[in-house]
Amino acid sequence: MAVEDRVIIAGAGPVGLVAAMRLADRGIPVLVMEANPDLAIDLRASTHHPPTLDILDEYGITQQMIADGLIAPTWQFRNRETGERAEFDLGLIKDETAHPYRVQCEQHKLTRLIHQKIKDWDNVEVWFNTRVEDIGQDADSAWAVVDRGGEKLTVRGRYLIGADGASSAVRIKLGIGFEGVTYPEWFVQGTTSFEFRDYMPNLSLINYVSDSDEWFVLLRVIGKWRALFPSREGESQEDAISDASLQKRLNGIHAKAEPYDLMHKTIYRIHQRVATTYNMGRIFLAGDAAHLNNPLGGMGMNGGIHDAVNLTDKLTAVWRGEGDAGLFDRYTRQRQPIAVENVQAQAERNRKLLNERDPKVRLANFRDTQKTASDPKKARDFLLRSSMIEGLRRAETIA
Numbered sequence: 047m048a049v050e051d052r053v054i055i056a057g058a059g060p061v062g063l064v065a066a067m068r069l070a071d072r073g074i075p076v077l078v079m080e081a082n083p084d085l086a087i088d089l090r091a092s093t094h095h096p097p098t099l100d101i102l103d104e105y106g107i108t109q110q111m112i113a114d115g116l117i118a119p120t121w122q123f124r125n126r127e128t129g130e131r132a133e134f135d136l137g138l139i140k141d142e143t144a145h146p147y148r149v150q151c152e153q154h155k156l157t158r159l160i161h162q163k164i165k166d167w168d169n170v171e172v173w174f175n176t177r178v179e180d181i182g183q184d185a186d187s188a189w190a191v192v193d194r195g196g197e198k199l200t201v202r203g204r205y206l207i208g209a210d211g212a213s214s215a216v217r218i219k220l221g222i223g224f225e226g227v228t229y230p231e232w233f234v235q236g237t238t239s240f241e242f243r244d245y246m247p248n249l250s251l252i253n254y255v256s257d258s259d260e261w262f263v264l265l266r267v268i269g270k271w272r273a274l275f276p277s278r279e280g281e282s283q284e285d286a287i288s289d290a291s292l293q294k295r296l297n298g299i300h301a302k303a304e305p306y307d308l309m310h311k312t313i314y315r316i317h318q319r320v321a322t323t324y325n326m327g328r329i330f331l332a333g334d335a336a337h338l339n340n341p342l343g344g345m346g347m348n349g350g351i352h353d354a355v356n357l358t359d360k361l362t363a364v365w366r367g368e369g370d371a372g373l374f375d376r377y378t379r380q381r382q383p384i385a386v387e388n389v390q391a392q393a394e395r396n397r398k399l400l401n402e403r404d405p406k407v408r409l410a411n412f413r414d415t416q417k418t419a420s421d422p423k424k425a426r427d428f429l430l431r432s433s434m435i436e437g438l439r440r441a442e443t444i445a
């Protein structure tokens with residue numbers, strides 16, 4: 047077998063690693079190239095939706111995440127001033143998924159579980175310290191020009207997947223547009239071991255809390271709460287991420303005499319963007335390289351994993367001679383509209399609900415959400431949408 051008889055993947059994030067695991071499991075050799083010396087430890091995704099859990103269960107990963115994470119059978123919108131809740135019970139979709147709950151488990155645990163699983167397979171290689179700098183293709187192969195620990199190499203494969211995140215070199219080198227918006231506000235995140243449940247009754251493990259002054263999201267992972275806030279108009283990045291600002295924001299959730307123990311803090315620029323195509327010849331984009339959305343709803347990584355599943359099914363069919371390269375256009379046709387019309391639309395709707403400052407409109411919105419949550423038919427439809435099951439099913443109907 048020629049050395050280039052493989053799929054090469056830029057990026058060992060959750061999307062690149064899921065793609066690698068699925069291809070290698072089907073007997074297709076894979077090389078993953080990761081710019082960093084190790085897998086990232088970033089506090090980004092924590093929510094895994096039911097269909098993603100169904101997908102990862104085929105590889106035994108879901109049970110490992112449950113062992114190293116938390117099952118969230120419900121999640122809620124909450125009105126901070128009144129303490130009222132609109133709680134969604136994922137048990138309502140138990141006939142649609144083997145996992146009628148979200149699992150709260152950090153994405154750096156997921157990438158480590160996958161890497162641990164595949165690292166000794168004889169048809170997978172993961173190269174760290176390997177930055178993709180340029181790419182190219184001809185009729186039979188695709189290649190990446192990489193810097194591997196200071197040495198320049200050209201690495202070839204039959205196909206190349208760009209799973210290299212938001213600033214994707216693969217996307218940029220292909221000249222593919224990345225259309226959309228960058229939000230004016232930043233999202234600031236503080237992590238604390240303080241147990242809010244002792245003071246805020248009936249919290250779920252995932253809570254979107256609206257407020258006339260400042261909304262926040264409270265997410266539980268093992269041993270800590272992550273609190274997410276928007277920056278204020280005119281507030282500088284430095285001010286928003288300062289200890290003083292985070293202490294003030296956390297005290298806005300629950301005022302206490304002692305300072306909060308701030309275990310971690312971070313600030314993110316938020317975009318809603320989508321690549322103008324996800325495929326060009328033998329080269330593909332998946333995950334954040336292809337689309338970005340705001341994190342309200344926890345859908346970016348989940349959607350990227352769904353891309354990886356769709357794309358690797360098509361790559362497998364073409365590799366085995368069971369389909370032709372026209373399938374790759376179908377990958378874009380199926381996944382790109384879901385990123386815009388399902389994921390970005392829902393994430394933006396969540397942001398609008400939380401950002402609403404007019405007390406009357408906010409209350410009316412909240413009552414609507416409560417009505418949806420308390421009507422089993424409406425709640426079920428809403429959960430099929432927010433759990434990303436509807437988007438996956440819709441993609442399958444696109445020829």
Ligand SMILES: Cc1cc2nc3c(=O)[nH]c(=O)nc-3n(C[C@H](O)[C@H](O)[C@H](O)COP(=O)(O)OP(=O)(O)OC[C@H]3O[C@@H](n4cnc5c(N)ncnc54)[C@H](O)[C@@H]3O)c2cc1C
Nearest residue numbers: 057059061081090091092093178211333334344346347348
């Ligand atoms: C605050 C926050 C909370 C979030 N919460 C959730 C959530 O709960 N649920 C959810 O689904 N999503 C969530 N997301 C989104 C999620 O984090 C991303 O969608 C996800 O990380 C995308 O995975 P990826 O593999 O496509 O890209 P990344 O995770 O960015 O991985 C890309 C990898 O490629 C590597 N790389 C980059 N450039 C190169 C190069 N040139 N050569 C080689 N390697 C390269 C990087 O080092 C990295 O390891 C959240 C995001 C934020 C900001």
